[in-house]
Amino acid sequence: MPILTANRLVKVYGGEPGAQVRALDGVDFAIEPGEFVAIMGPSGSGKTTLLNILAGLDKPTGGQLVVDGQSVETLSGDALALFRRRKLGFVFQDFNLLDTLTLAENVALPLTLDKYPAREVHKRVEDVMARLGLQESQRRYPYEVSGGQQQRAAVARAIVHQPAIVLADEPTGNLDSASARTLLETFSSLHESHGTTLLMVTHDALAASYSDRVFFIQDGKVYSRLDRDGPRESFFQEILHTLSVLEVKCHDIRPTRP
Numbered sequence: 742m743p744i745l746t747a748n749r750l751v752k753v754y755g756g757e758p759g760a761q762v763r764a765l766d767g768v769d770f771a772i773e774p775g776e777f778v779a780i781m782g783p784s785g786s787g788k789t790t791l792l793n794i795l796a797g798l799d800k801p802t803g804g805q806l807v808v809d810g811q812s813v814e815t816l817s818g819d820a821l822a823l824f825r826r827r828k829l830g831f832v833f834q835d836f837n838l839l840d841t842l843t844l845a846e847n848v849a850l851p852l853t854l855d856k857y858p859a860r861e862v863h864k865r866v867e868d869v870m871a872r873l874g875l876q877e878s879q880r881r882y883p884y885e886v887s888g889g890q891q892q893r894a895a896v897a898r899a900i901v902h903q904p905a906i907v908l909a910d911e912p913t914g915n916l917d918s919a920s921a922r923t924l925l926e927t928f929s930s931l932h933e934s935h936g937t938t939l940l941m942v943t944h945d946a947l948a949a950s951y952s953d954r955v956f957f958i959q960d961g962k963v964y965s966r967l968d969r970d971g972p973r974e975s976f977f978q979e980i981l982h983t984l985s986v987l988e989v990k991c992h993d994i995r996p997t998r999p
């Protein structure tokens with residue numbers, strides 16, 4: 742049973758018929774528990790729109806989204822807020838840690854918001870921070886540590902409440918290449934040793950090569966899909982090839998000016 746199913750998702754922006762944008766035009770895909778999936782596509786292809794819908798931040802115009810057996814598009818208000826808090830974890834491009842809290846307090850947030858007992862919070866925060874190599878940095882503030890450590894703390898916060906799925910939006914976008922690789926290796930090991938389900942939007946082929954499967958979207962549709970069945974390096978080459986074909990197609994459909 743998939744942990745997430747997107748079924749014919751459509752998103753149309755704008756009211757006036759002439760000024761409407763069909764940002765998603767029937768997106769279908771499914772993610773099994775424990776999978777690490779990447780979504781790639783050119784600028785304007787609908788990636789952010791899709792992620793916002795998966796995150797429950799925006800409603801689709803049509804179609805269904807089922808996460809952990811729950812139809813998300815039917816939820817609203819407190820039920821939606823609770824669903825997001827319990828079932829989802831988020832990792833953003835710019836880390837989004839609270840500057841006035843230590844790393845450990847940031848990581849604890851999903852649990853304190855859900856009123857977990859203090860002992861349980863302490864134990865889980867210790868476990869997850871040790872797993873991410875952050876034992877030494879628990880009492881530090883975000884501005885006292887590197888971007889790579891901030892993003893690992895953000896990952897710790899995203900998984901501490903054991904969500905059904907972690908959604909990551911360009912998680913390596915603000916990291917130098919060494920920190921980006923460390924973060925991607927962290928994602929791989931979370932998924933391999935702990936069965937964490939991850940969905941990452943990225944425009945970086947190297948980042949995508951750490952996943953099991955890449956969905957390429959273009960013009961609001963899943964245009965192609967690539968499954969990894971060998972070493973990461975050869976998957977990286979296959980992704981580059983698919984992107985080059987996609988770019989040729991984008992170029993072909995660009996209107997020519999007289």
Ligand SMILES: Nc1ncnc2c1ncn2[C@@H]1O[C@H](COP(=O)(O)OP(=O)(O)O)[C@@H](O)[C@H]1O
Pocket residue numbers: 754755762763764782783784785786787788789790791
């Ligand atoms: N709030 C909005 N109102 C109107 N059009 C939008 C809005 N957000 C995105 N779009 C349009 O929807 C399409 C997909 O955008 P987006 O999801 O941001 O793509 P991506 O993240 O892949 O760059 C683009 O044509 C964009 O201009």
Ligand SMILES: [Mg+2]
Pocket residue numbers: 788789790
């Ligand atoms: Mg975007």
